[in-house]
Amino acid sequence: SAQIITVIKGDGIGPSIVDAATAILDKVGCNFQYEYVDAGLTALEKTGELLPQATLDAIARNKITLKGPLTTPVGEGFTSINVTLRKKFNLYSNVRPVISFKGTKARYDNIDIITVRENTEGMYSGAGQVVKNDGELAEAMSIVTREGSARIVEFAFELARREQRKKVTIVHKANILKSTSGLFLKTAREVAARYPDIQTVEMIVDNACMQLVMNPQQFDVIVTTNLFGDILSDLCAGLVGGLGMAPGANIGKDCAIFEAVHGSAPDIAGKNLANPSSVILASIQMLEYLGMKDKAQQILAAVTDVIATGDRTTRDLGGTHGTTDFTQAVLERL
Numbered sequence: 001s002a003q004i005i006t007v008i009k010g011d012g013i014g015p016s017i018v019d020a021a022t023a024i025l026d027k028v029g030c031n032f033q034y035e036y037v038d039a040g041l042t043a044l045e046k047t048g049e050l051l052p053q054a055t056l057d058a059i060a061r062n063k064i065t066l067k068g069p070l071t072t073p074v075g076e077g078f079t080s081i082n083v084t085l086r087k088k089f090n091l092y093s094n095v096r097p098v099i100s101f102k103g104t105k106a107r108y109d110n111i112d113i114i115t116v117r118e119n120t121e122g123m124y125s126g127a128g129q130v131v132k133n134d135g136e137l138a139e140a141m142s143i144v145t146r147e148g149s150a151r152i153v154e155f156a157f158e159l160a161r162r163e164q165r166k167k168v169t170i171v172h173k174a175n176i177l178k179s180t181s182g183l184f185l186k187t188a189r190e191v192a193a194r195y196p197d198i199q200t201v202e203m204i205v206d207n208a209c210m211q212l213v214m215n216p217q218q219f220d221v222i223v224t225t226n227l228f229g230d231i232l233s234d235l236c237a238g239l240v241g242g243l244g245m246a247p248g249a250n251i252g253k254d255c256a257i258f259e260a261v262h263g264s265a266p267d268i269a270g271k272n273l274a275n276p277s278s279v280i281l282a283s284i285q286m287l288e289y290l291g292m293k294d295k296a297q298q299i300l301a302a303v304t305d306v307i308a309t310g311d312r313t314t315r316d317l318g319g320t321h322g323t324t325d326f327t328q329a330v331l332e333r334l
């Protein structure tokens with residue numbers, strides 16, 4: 001029977017880039033069955049809820065979700081839908097790979113970095129968020145556990161081993177954030193000691209930012225806490241041509257959500273300008289997760305060739321074409 005995939009098209013540029021990805025998956029003969037559900041603004045308008053129960057049920061039932069970006073309305077009473085999904089389904093690892101593609105406007109070549117971001121704890125735990133004293137004082141709680149730190153660092157080292165990576169860089173701020181980042185670093189060291197075949201480097205987050213810009217080729221796998229991982233992964237996207245090239249996988253014990261790193265891009269929504277590569281690359285991560293390596297390779301080769309050729313690429317890549325032309329160029333190569 002066909003694998004069922006939950007698909008959330010999302011807001012803004014979401015539907016256009018998710019449709020591109022599913023067309024490509026169909027073209028290579030994945031034979032998936034898609035169950036479409038809503039979340040974000042689209043769901044709010046239809047149902048009055050940002051994250052309807054039917055959507056949660058589909059994610060839980062099918063285990064695999066492909067998701068476009070969601071707009072979380074700014075203001076009180078709206079907690080981030082992405083944070084909610086990650087916590088609800090315990091998707092504790094966020095895997096964000098960036099690789100250099102020839103033909104982009106990126107400043108670097110030969111970059112191949114995977115950021116493994118802890119996805120449920122840290123500054124994004126959501127705990128203790130209060131504003132006091134008539135708006136004069138704001139507080140939030142950062143929560144780090146040994147268990148949460150150990151499982152994300154283990155995930156990173158296991159991934160490094162599986163993909164024959166050489167080095168894992170542990171990024172932290174334990175010199176200042178003694179308790180939280182301190183526990184993360186201490187736990188990470190204990191886990192790293194069990195992987196003598198992989199080189200371990202420790203780096204303080206501010207230095208890591210500088211090093212990523214000065215000499216990004218030194219990085220292989222990065223493992224870090226939630227907030228640092230959020231920021232570093234956008235920085236990494238910038239090294240390879242921008243957010244349009246950056247996919248991410250949210251992975252838990254038996255459930256996974258594949259998405260772009262970027263948001264709903266309201267500035268370019270509805271204009272056929274979005275680069276669909278982010279979600280196409282996320283769907284490649286999904287195929288790898290499902291063990292469909294050949295199809296993943298086929299799609300990656302087609303995208304690589306379209307970008308290298310450069311005659312139908314989107315504006316962010318230096319081209320003059322739209323989402324649909326780019327997608328068509330990929331489809332033709334398949």
Ligand code: NAI
Binds near residue numbers: 070071276278
């Ligand atoms: P954004 O990531 O949507 O956009 C940042 C910049 O990158 C914009 O200039 C945009 O045009 C460009 N960009 C993003 N994706 C692109 C693509 N595929 N092709 C070409 N250019 C692209 O960030 P912003 O504007 O800060 O957030 C907009 C909304 O997205 C907010 O409501 C935010 O909450 C939400 N958001 C959702 C995320 C998710 O669902 N995973 C992640 C980040 C933000």
Ligand code: MG
Binds near residue numbers: 230231234261
């Ligand atoms: Mg982010």
